[in-house]
């Protein structure tokens with residue numbers, strides 16, 4: 001149970017820093033001197049997925065210190081590196097534990113590890129295994145990976161597990177935005193009204209939460225089925241749908257100018273959040289993200305400013 | 318990777334065939350299967366699927382591959398940080414993810 005809770009904690013990012021595994025050599029099953037050595041990151045979820053993937057296999061697991069970050073991100077940041085692997089190989093005295101001279105690396109660590117350099121550093125040859133830990137038993141049996149095992153996927157399930165983390169990283173931004181919203185909502189013909197601040201503020205905060213759902217939950221889930229390739233446009237579509245819903249709910253309580261404000265605000269926030277999701281996918285290039293941001297940010301900032309102006313103007317018309 | 322295509326003609330990925338010795342490392346590591354070695358030389362078969370992860374360049378023994386080196390982590394906040402940093406003339410800070 002504690003383990004389950006821990007997984008939830010690690011996924012949502014709340015206690016992510018506590019979910020490191022101590023680096024070093026671990027056993028899976030009953031490994032011998034000829035069993036394969038599989039290298040992984042010291043991120044709890046990477047470790048657990050690997051352990052589950054290797055049920056029924058006898059292997060050594062070499063956990064390297066990536067400061068609790070998963071394989072893919074650690075390789076990108078340079079902590080999952082040939083040097084670190086070599087360091088752990090020496091520290092574990094691996095050359096006295098196994099008779100072969102080969103370690104299996106996750107394929108998605110290849111942007112951080114030059115496999116051909118590993119041998120020079122520690123005497124062990126690096127060999128890239130499949131992308132998914134679940135394919136490891138099949139890989140070990142066949143001795144090689146087929147094209148499917150080497151192709152990265154981004155299934156509905158893989159997208160869904162990323163969402164809680166995305167949301168949790170937004171709390172700080174959200175609380176700042178909410179504070180600004182309450183202050184701006186209270187501006188009235190007689191300077192400042194706490195009642196207005198609360199009553200109107202709640203509406204716009206609710207719209208922001210709806211936009212969060214549209215941009216950071218619905219857009220990632222529906223990703224391949226939404227039109228356009230640029231993420232902010234996908235997010236703008238979901239934001240438009242969300243703003244229609246908000247208009248429907250709030251038709252009576254909102255003035256005309258406030259309705260426009262709510263729509264613009266929801267669309268631009270959702271577009272922004274969807275654009276942020278590019279960082280979590282395994283198929284968006286940095287050049288591409290920079291390109292879409294040049295258009296996307298102008299639209300998002302422009303319409304967010306317009307939305308706030310209309311919103312402030314609400315009590316005056 | 319079916320169902321997922323990102324922007325065309327934006328990825329920065331170059332291969333200099335002269336340097337290539339046809340070892341096949343790039344073909345092996347690329348998670349989007351962008352390289353194929355034919356007749357002892359690597360070929361880029363689907364440039365637009367490249368996500369600029371840099372795995373191929375890192376594992377090329379002869380440095381025959383060039384990938385957009387501005388790595389960071391590819392997320393929007395990193396790019397915003399680096400733009401802000403360029404305006405202020407400082408080194409970009411990390412994005413925190």
Ligand code: SF4
Pocket residue numbers: 330346347348349350351352366367368369370371372373374384
């Ligand atoms: S940068 Fe990554 S996605 Fe692009 S070709 Fe190289 S390995 Fe493949």
Ligand code: SF4
Pocket residue numbers: 332336337338339340341342343344352354358359373376377378379380381382
């Ligand atoms: S890794 Fe480099 S040398 Fe080897 S096939 Fe690819 S481009 Fe050629």
